[in-house]
Amino acid sequence: MYNLIDGKKVAADVLDKVAHEAQELKSQGKEVTLAVIIVGDDPASRVYVNHKRKDCEKVGIRSLEYALAEDTKQEELMALINELNGREDVDGILCQLPIPKHLDEKAVLKAISPAKDVDAFHPTNVGYIMLGDYTFLPCTPAGVMELLYAYDIPIEGKHCVVVGRSNIVGKPMSMLMLKENATVTVCHSRTRDLASITKQADILVAAVGRAKFITADMVKEGAVVIDVGMNRDEEGKLCGDVDFDSVAPKSSAITPVPGGVGPMTRAMLLENTIRAAT
Ligand code: NAP
Numbered sequence: 001m002y003n004l005i006d007g008k009k010v011a012a013d014v015l016d017k018v019a020h021e022a023q024e025l026k027s028q029g030k031e032v033t034l035a036v037i038i039v040g041d042d043p044a045s046r047v048y049v050n051h052k053r054k055d056c057e058k059v060g061i062r063s064l065e066y067a068l069a070e071d072t073k074q075e076e077l078m079a080l081i082n083e084l085n086g087r088e089d090v091d092g093i094l095c096q097l098p099i100p101k102h103l104d105e106k107a108v109l110k111a112i113s114p115a116k117d118v119d120a121f122h123p124t125n126v127g128y129i130m131l132g133d134y135t136f137l138p139c140t141p142a143g144v145m146e147l148l149y150a151y152d153i154p155i156e157g158k159h160c161v162v163v164g165r166s167n168i169v170g171k172p173m174s175m176l177m178l179k180e181n182a183t184v185t186v187c188h189s190r191t192r193d194l195a196s197i198t199k200q201a202d203i204l205v206a207a208v209g210r211a212k213f214i215t216a217d218m219v220k221e222g223a224v225v226i227d228v229g230m231n232r233d234e235e236g237k238l239c240g241d242v243d244f245d246s247v248a249p250k251s252s253a254i255t256p257v258p259g260g261v262g263p264m265t266r267a268m269l270l271e272n273t274i275r276a277a278t
Helices: 007-027 043-059 074-086 105-111 123-131 139-150 170-179 194-198 244-250 261-277
Strands: 033-039 062-068 092-095 159-163 183-187 203-206 224-227
Touching: 007 043, 007 139, 007 261, 033 043, 033 074, 033 261, 043 062, 043 261, 062 074, 074 092, 074 105, 092 261, 123 170, 139 170, 139 224, 139 261, 159 170, 159 194, 170 183, 170 203, 183 194, 224 244
Parallel strands: 033 062, 033 092, 159 183, 159 203, 203 224
Antiparallel strands: none
16 A cells, blocks of 8 residues: 655645744744746746745745736846845745746846745755755755655665756756765656666656656556656646556555645745745
């Protein structure tokens, strides 16, 4: 019988702690504040930004939203980031990605002050993650680690296989597991005979972006399976990168989609905002 890793519950615990800390800071005269920039009308980005605002409200963090037009010029966006960097009442800043193609995303991420970079995408913060010496961690990999800790899943000495090497999920995920003394293998689209590697995983993290890509024949009996994917299936229903129905019975523990990693990503952003304020 497998253990269902309940991301909603663990996220609720993180949010309780964050709410308590935000309240403590308020009583000392400090109102924790997150500034969120959104450029253009991407519907998915709008949904994410709305979630962030509501999450802030729930835990007593003040949120400021800067909704810029699709045709915003690079200089205007940079000027806004500079202004927010300099404001003492703003603790955390994030720019919702993706931004319109005419804007230089790398320059935008670099412009956000590393001390306010609650997404941990600035090269300085990415460097600190490599060194294992950080204030902020990218929210999704940090959320995965919290789930493993919450369920007392041992990491040291385990073979962790991460499928996906993106800058926001796969790469930092592998660094965090390495820091916990796992043996880590990172797979990607050019990996040969993927199943032969995923089948060796004690802990398998799927961050691919393909619906139900990881099937039962790719998973070792008793593995812990963490599904980062957020995709739509043929019927338009939200699903992960793991074929849950076939993989779950083979696993010892598994995250569902929805209700697994997603809520943790949202919660870790607020935890990072508290870190930025203290
Ligand atoms: P991404 O930037 O598109 O990266 C996908 C990775 O998967 C790439 O490294 C790619 O390899 C690899 N890949 C693609 N096809 C593959 C294949 N056939 N075999 C092996 N590897 C393959 O995506 P991402 O931003 O990391 O996101 C991954 C998934 O997580 C998406 O579904 C996304 O929506 C979801 N996500 C969820 C959360 C959450 O809070 N739950 C947060 C962030 C992302 P190459 O590098 O070789 O191209």
